Amino acid sequence: MDFDIIFGNAARAAFGPEAIILALAAIGLNIHFGFTGLLNFGQVGFIMLGAYGTSVAVATFGWSLWVGIPIGLFLALALAVALGIPTLRLHAVMFAIVTIAAAEIIRILIGSTDAIGLTGGPLSVSFDAGAFFDLNPYADGPQDRYGVGTFAFTGQQMWVITVGWVLVALVSLIVFLIIRSPWGRVLKSIREDEDAARSLGKNVFWYKMQALMIGGVIGGMAGVIDAIKTSGADPNGFRPQVTFYTYTALLLGGAATYMGPVLGAILFWFLREWIESFLRQLSAEAWLPGAIADFLEGSEGIISVAMVGLALVLLMLFRPQGITGNRIEMQLDAR
Amino acid sequence: MPADRPPPEGPSAPEDRSMLLDSARRTTEVEPILTVHPEPGVAKPNPILTMDGLRRSFGGLTAVDVDHLEIERGIVTALIGPNGAGKTTLFNLLTGFDRADHGRWEFNGQMVTSPSPDRLARRGMVRTFQLTKSLAKLSVLQNMLLGAPNQMGERLWAAPFRHLWRNQERTNTERADELLEQFNLARMRDELAGTLSGGQRKLLEVARALMSDPALVMLDEPMAGVNPALAQSLLGHITQLALSGVSVVYIEHDMDVVSGISDWVVVLAQGRVIAEGGPWKVIHDESVIDAYLGRRRAGTEA
Amino acid sequence: MMLAVPALAQDGAEPGQTQLNGTIRFGFDQFFEGVAITVADSSGAEIGQAVTDTDGRWSVPVPGPGAYRVSIDTGTLPEGIRLREGQESLVDAVVDAGQSRAVVFAVGEAPKGTPFGERAAQTVFNGFKFGLIIAMSAIGLSLIYGTTGLVNFAHGELVTFGAVIAWYFNSSWGELNLIVAAVLTVIVCGMLGAGLESGLFRPLRDRRLGIFQLVVITIGLSLLGRQLVQLFFGAEPLPYRDFQVQERWEFGPWAVTPREVATIAVILVALVAVGLMLQKTRFGKATRAVADNADLAAVSGINVNRVVLIVWIMGAALAGLGGVFQGLDADIDPFLGFQLLLLIFAGVELGGLGTAYGALAGSLIIGMSTEVSTLWISPELKFVVPLAALILVLLLRPQGLFGIRARVG
Structure with missing residues (x-):
């Protein structure tokens, strides 16, 4: 068993594009759920529209990537408005179910054979992200690697990662600025008790809408990075569990904190990849009984996702505030 | 400040008008209502x-x-x-x-x-x-500040630019501190509102309502x-x-x-x-x- | 059920010439004349056009090898004939030099050729059955929400467990008859429900865990359960050993299998039994009292924990049975329950959260709208309809179709 390889793989996942995508999705969700208290269970819908908006604009309509990206973000914004107008007045649980349903509707429509001409339907869509990689300052030869051991990236990956983490930092800064302002204070008051906010003269609907739009667009950014990273989009990548993973990352790091979603996303991917690599190494060990090795073989990914589920349960049982959250604030919830 | 408050503990309100004066003023102010026929x-x-x-x-x-x-x-x-x-x-x-x-x-x-x-x-x-x-997870002061009307910093576009709303925030904070002092909540200023006793929360709610200088x-x-x-x-x-x-x-x-x-x-x-x-x-x-x-x-x- | 055989294209032209050709036909005996075909090169410039002859054949010579785009003018197809599902009207074809390349346009009679009324009757039947399965699975979700306020996102996995456990009893452990397997499954699922309530959710309620934390725990359990099923059962859909091939009984416009009749009968009996229990028995009254106000129920001498425990046992058992029937209908896979979960939510919310009869009516509406919609839209889109219906209803009547508007303040 080579723990260097396991650690290297885990570190690569923790700082790679997947973690960036998850971090952005979680930052957006943090605005919805963490600060405003909106139980958005359809965050994947915003990611999906960001990814498909970009991909379809470039692949189907042949527009430039620099046009495609704003289109992806605009679609995420449009979803926030379309979803928000009718649903923001609903009870929290109903809002959760409507958002999950809306994201599923979009996924089914995008992935249907009727949509092949537009989105590629079940065949997925792919495009040439050359416009993005043309700007790549990293040498990108077949031999070029950045990092040590298995914790290494190609030049192309380095470019995605650099842009991605800069984006995460920028977005986090903006979120920090707007949340510590009186505007952010109103969001928190809505989370605590929206009738109280109303009685103090705050237009609760409009603030919720603003929160939904901002968090949705940040979710859309996650989708844009996803589309660039994979040079396309596949409807199967946008199932409801993506939203649940996002919640896992957010709750792991600590909801309603500034760094929580980012730390949570890094930790999420580190642990998930660590478990998967560990199991892969384990199943190759000679001393392991054959039956167990056969069982493990090929199931590493399934088990690591199962661990995500287990982690959610344990997290809520033993540290509901996440790694950076405040215990006292959490206890106030139970009242 | 009213005089029918219990003997204040610690730093208390300086106003020490007598109850007599209070009632006297009240009687003169409400006189018109006394002429209304009660039906x-x-x-x-x-x-x-x-x-x-x-x-x-x-x-x-x-x-x-x-x-x-x-x-x-x-x-x-x-x-x-x-x-x-x-x-x-x-x-x-x-x-x-x-x-x-x-x-x-x-x-x-x-x-x-x-x-x-x-x-x-x-x-x-x-x-x-x-x-x-x-609002349990906001501090007492934050609760108070929410009550202030027409806040520039509550607009999304102005929110990231602190200099646009810093002065207003300072004025509101002064007003909030004044009210907290009056309502005997100054000690709790930076505590989370959720940690207050039930009675203190009632006081906070009234004080918060007054932040906007309401008519009713x-x-x-x-x-x-x-x-x-x-x-x-x-x-x-x-x-x-x-x-x-x-x-x-x-x-x-x-x-x-x-x-x-x-x-x-x-x-x-x-x-x-x-x-x-x-x-x-x-x-x-x-x-x-x-x-x-x-x-x-x-x-x-x- | 009669299926259209895809139209075949023939390679019937003289050798040597580079061309595209084909035959537009349906089955072995219907050839369609006068259908217009257009061939364009890959840039979209038109190369040539053809119209099918009396034998349905067409051919268009092309200037040389390469990629071409062939399109069919669907407007020229005879009445009642259309492109089959999944067949695009524009097809890409690559021809080698000297090759005669056949291009297939699969056409068929407008779905199946069964009269609309008969198809409508069949989808209503399917929808009714599907709605009943949803309703039975929904009872537990609705009652658990009603009595404890918990929205159980792992309820779908209870349904999956039912289907999978019955499959193991039926096909793996002892190869029991499916009916015996189903009975055992109901018992196992009931025990699972009891375990979840007394081992997890009751202690958590006693710890006064917030409702959101509880919901997240159910989401975690849902992920965990689904992955475990995938781990042991596998991701491939599998059928039960029994009752697979059955002769259909004809009832007027309906052709139904005995297993479908049994499904409906069993569910109806179960629903009536639950309904009577809620209405007539002391337990039912206690359940309604707890749902109304748990604290008040507790001080008036009702053992709230016992009521909730029985609700969990009953709800899990019914969900498991729902899984057995759903698996009988559509094979078993790890996502069976989760797919159903959204529809269960939709049914429960449509009827009004926490109302038993509302949930039944809502589920039937969801089941029907899902199936009946396939009369007009492609089956892969059928789940869009109930979800869209749910959103629409919530917009117009947030309290659900049968719920009562809550009092504010």
């Missing part, structure tokens, strides 16, 4: 709130059915009545938290056309709730669940409010409280105004006693 729906000299034909029913049950009612400006009006009389429902209707089936009302000389809670609050009608709605404050059972010492101080604040020109309507069950601080009393039973008048008169009114004891008078049957 349901009577017109008042200077009403801040006037409602007409206000009705709300749930299923087949009529919760509120007020033909005409005026609330006088600048005095303390108590809204009393037995359980289920529709007091809270009436509050909810007037403040936009519930929709009336029909009826209309005028606030501060203007017709209320589309009653939404936030719009009414911005127009100067601020309410509190029977079950306190302190509507308090839903402000004294419920508050320990006697705090209740005394709360009573003082309510009296003080009216003195400073704010109109107050509050819901209360305790008749001693009602007769102690109210200038005018409105009695609701089964959604209707069955009596109104000066506290002494109303509390000893036969029909009011009947309503409280659940007896029906022949006259109200129709």
Whole structure:
């Protein structure tokens, strides 16, 4: 068993594009759920529209990537408005179910054979992200690697990662600025008790809408990075569990904190990849009984996702505030 | 500051006016209301709130059915009545938290056309709730600052630019600290509101409502669940409010409280105004006693 | 059920010429004349056009090898004939030099050729059955929400467990008859429900865990459960050993299998039994009292924990049975329950959260709208309809179709 390889793989996942995508999705969700208290269970819908908006604009309509990206973000914004107008007045649980349903509707429509001409339907869509990689300052030869051991990236990956983490930092800064302002204070008051906010003269609907739009667009950014990273989009990548993973990352790091979603996303991917690599190494060990090795073989990914589920349960049982959250604030919830 | 507060512990309010002075001033200020004839729906000299034909029913049950009612400006009006009389429902209707089936009302000389809670609050009608709605995970100070009106920093575009709202925030903080001092909450300034006792939360809610310099404050059972010492101080604040020109309507069950601080009393039973008048008169009114004891008078049957 | 055989294209032209050709036909005996075909090069410039002859044949010579785009003018197809599902009207074809390349346009009679009325009757039947399965699975979700306020996102996995456990009893452990397997499954699922309530959710309620934390725990359990099923059962859909091939009984416009009749009968009996229990028995009254106000119920001497425990046992057992029937209908896979979960939510919310009869009516509406919609839209989109219906209803009547508007303040 080579723990260097396991650690290297885990570190690569923790700082790679997947973690960036998850971090952005979680930052957006943090605005919805963490600060405003909106139980958005359809965050994947915003990611999906960001990814498909970009991909379809470039692949189907042949527009430039620099046009495609704003289109992806605009679609995420449009979803926030379309979803928000009718649903923001609903009870929290109903809002959760409507958002999950809306994201599923979009996924089914995008992935249907009727949509092949537009989105590629079940065949997925792919495009040439050359416009993005043309700007790549990293040498990108077949031999070029950045990092040590298995914790290494190609030049192309380095470019995605650099842009991605800069984006995460920028977005986090903006979120920090707007949340510590009186505007952010109103969001928190809505989370605590929206009738109280109303009685103090705050237009609760409009603030919720603003929160939904901002968090949705940040979710859309996650989708844009996803589309660039994979040079396309596949409807199967946008199932409801993506939203649940996002919640896992957010709750792991600590909801309603500034760094929580980012730390949570890094930790999420580190642990998930660590478990998967560990199991892969384990199943190759000679001393392991054959039956167990056969069982493990090929199931590493399934088990690591199962661990995500287990982690959610344990997290809520033993540290509901996440790694950076405040215990006292959490206890106030139970009242 | 009112004098009927318990002996203050630690740093206390400097104002030490005598109760005598307070009552003397009050008597002169409320004099006009004393000339009003005490009968349901009577017109008042200077009403801040006037409602007409206000009705709300749930299923087949009529919760509120007020033909005409005026609330006088600048005095303390108590809204009393037995359980289920529709007091809270009436509050909810007037403040936009519930929709009336029909009826209309005028606030501060203007017709209320589309009653939404936030719009009414911005127009100067601020309410509190029977079950306190302190914002548990915000500090006491943050709770107070939320009450301030017209904040530049509450606009999204201005939010990231601190210099645009720093001065206003400072002014609001000063005002908040003043009120917290008055309400004896200054010590708790930076605690999370969720850690306050029930009574302190009631105080906080009233103080927060005052941040916006409202014209009318509507308090839903402000004294419920508050320990006697705090209740005394709360009573003082309510009296003080009216003195400073704010109109107050509050819901209360305790008749001693009602007769102690109210200038005018409105009695609701089964959604209707069955009596109104000066506290002494109303509390000893036969029909009011009947309503409280659940007896029906022949006259109200129709 | 009669299926259209895809039209075949023939390679019937003289050798040597580079061309595209084909035959537009349906089955072995219907050839369609006068259908217009257009060939364009890959840039979209038109190369040539053809119209099918009496034998349905067409051919268009092309200038040389390369990629071409062939399109069919669907407007020229005879009445009642259309492109089959999944067949695009524009097809890419690559021709080698000297090759005669056949291009297939699969056409068929407008779905199946069964009269509309008969198809409508069949989809209504399917929808009714599907709605009943949803309703039975929904009872537990609705009652658990009603009595404890918990929205159980792992409820779908209870349904999956039912289907999978029955499959193991039926196909793996002892190869029991499916009916025996189903009975055992109901018992196992009931025990699972009891375990979840007394081992997890009751202690958590006692710890006064917030409702959101509880919901997240159910989401975690849902992920965990689904992955475990995938781990042991696998991701491939599998059928039960029994009752697979059955002769259909004809009832007027309906052709139904005995297993479908049994499904409906069993569910109806179960629903009536639950309904009577809620209405008539002491337990039912206690359940309604707890749902109304748990604290009040507790002080009036009702053992709230016992009521909730029985609700969990009953709800899990019914969900498991729902899984057995759903698996009988559509094979078993790890996502069976989760797919159903959204529809269960939709049914429960449509009827009004926490109302038993509302949930039944809502589920039937969801089941029907899902199946009946396939009369007009492609089956892969059928789940869009109930979800869209749910959103629409919530917009117009947030309290659900049969719920009562809540009192504010």
